[in-house]
Amino acid sequence: MKCCHQSSCFGFKPDSQPHATNLPGGVPRRRDQRAFSLIEVLLAVSIMSVIVFGLFSMFNQTQKALLATSKQVDILGSGRVAIDLLVDDIQQAQAPGLPLLSVLSPGTAELPHMLGTVERRFQYQPILQKRIDHTPQMPSLWTNILQNVFFLTQSNQNWVAKGFFFSPNNSLVASPDTVSLGFGTLFRFAAPNADLQQANPAQRFFPKRRLTHGLLNNLWEQYNQVQTVDLTQVTNPVFNATVSPLIEGVVHFKLQPIDSDGRPMLYYTNYNAASSAINLAYPQTILEREETSVGVLLGQTRYRFYGDSLPAFMELELGVLDPEVLVRVKSMPNLDAARQFLEDKPEAVHLFRRMIPLSTAKPIELMTP
Numbered sequence: 001m002k003c004c005h006q007s008s009c010f011g012f013k014p015d016s017q018p019h020a021t022n023l024p025g026g027v028p029r030r031r032d033q034r035a036f037s038l039i040e041v042l043l044a045v046s047i048m049s050v051i052v053f054g055l056f057s058m059f060n061q062t063q064k065a066l067l068a069t070s071k072q073v074d075i076l077g078s079g080r081v082a083i084d085l086l087v088d089d090i091q092q093a094q095a096p097g098l099p100l101l102s103v104l105s106p107g108t109a110e111l112p113h114m115l116g117t118v119e120r121r122f123q124y125q126p127i128l129q130k131r132i133d134h135t136p137q138m139p140s141l142w143t144n145i146l147q148n149v150f151f152l153t154q155s156n157q158n159w160v161a162k163g164f165f166f167s168p169n170n171s172l173v174a175s176p177d178t179v180s181l182g183f184g185t186l187f188r189f190a191a192p193n194a195d196l197q198q199a200n201p202a203q204r205f206f207p208k209r210r211l212t213h214g215l216l217n218n219l220w221e222q223y224n225q226v227q228t229v230d231l232t233q234v235t236n237p238v239f240n241a242t243v244s245p246l247i248e249g250v251v252h253f254k255l256q257p258i259d260s261d262g263r264p265m266l267y268y269t270n271y272n273a274a275s276s277a278i279n280l281a282y283p284q285t286i287l288e289r290e291e292t293s294v295g296v297l298l299g300q301t302r303y304r305f306y307g308d309s310l311p312a313f314m315e316l317e318l319g320v321l322d323p324e325v326l327v328r329v330k331s332m333p334n335l336d337a338a339r340q341f342l343e344d345k346p347e348a349v350h351l352f353r354r355m356i357p358l359s360t361a362k363p364i365e366l367m368t369p
Contacts, residue, residue: 079320079352082247085188087356089162090255090314093151094360096159096211097308104306106288111213111220112150112304116255118290118297119146119180121227122168126296127182127251127339129346142346143296144182144252144319150223152211155192159211161219163189164246164253165227172243173227181329181338183251183321191222191242249326251342251349252319257303257311258355260363265311267301281367284309310361315353322348 036044096113104110118124127144150163166184167174193215226243257265259282266280267289280287284307290300305311321329325348332338342348 078247079318079350082186082320083316083318083352083354085246086164086316086318087354089153089188089190090151090316090356091359092153093162093310093314093358094154095305095308095310095362096152096216098211098213098216098306100284100307101213104284104286106286108286110306111216112286112306113216114149114151114305114310115303116147116149116257117302118292118300119148119166120292121176122174122178122180124180125182127342128296129343129349144349145254145297145300146182146184146250146252147254148227149255150220152216152219158192159215159219160190160192161223163223165189166250166253170245170248172245179335181335182342183249183326183329185248186246186250186253188244188246189223189226189242191219193218247318247320249321249323250318251321252317252351254315254317256315256317257305258313258315260312260365262313263366264315265301265303282309282364283367285364308362309364310358312358312361312364314356314358316356318352319349320352322350 093114098113101110102108124146126146128141129144130141146166148163148165150161153160153162165187167187168178168180168184170185172187222242259265263280265282265285265287267287284305286304286306288302288304290297290302292298321342325342325345329338329342332341
């Protein structure tokens, strides 16, 4: 008996070709062709996500670096402009050589031609910040200081009073009840001789060629008046002509006089041992300790120069807050929280330093007993 194939028995003819179906559009598709499985699709998506995330992270870091560099350039640019102006003013400081009217003493009422003193208005307290690179030999806290400075220069043969002072805000004269957070706007004062009692502002200025004690007193009156002028007088033409904002967000401004031997001219200095405090003395110069209720300011030195005395150098330090930190601090309603925030942000202060030689200074040496 002849055996036949089952398909043949039922009248089916075996296919010599794989069974095919048609795709949309009439395009035939082979039966053994397959689409991507779900696992393959998920794997491809995962790999693509990793690649996209890596590219996004790279671009994000690049953008952050670009913005940080741009911000740093802006800060350094504004700081450099302020430093250049400060250097130009300070290195032209001159001593008028006025004869002393009395014996110099810490309590003398005689007016100096150069003075540096710590800010005392607006309940000022300096910001103490932790040093990033402190060591056992170096104090762990950095004391930021805001100084007010007055000195004289000459323009041709006319004497000009110059100085720097602070306001807790952007206004030239802040309200007396304003509380300082330890930083402010640095203002520049520059004025020739003027008669502040003259009713007509156009007639207030009268430059003189020879400096006298009366003229020095008048220059001091101008400097003091612009810091205490009534808020309604800030549109005064004389006021606007003598005062201008220099840089905002200043947390540290200090001018340290240096003598001809390179020593900082301080009220006291310690040599090796803390118990061997030696008061420094210079001719026609008063160095005295700041008397204030703020403990951290007691170690600061107030300096006053008379006659023809001037320091050989002035060491300038300028600390400026990061603009983003400055905006954030200004938005804080709580003063204590704002101060604490600044104290915990030492990296937010950009410090500029410059040693400035005074071109007209005579050699000034330490007096010995």
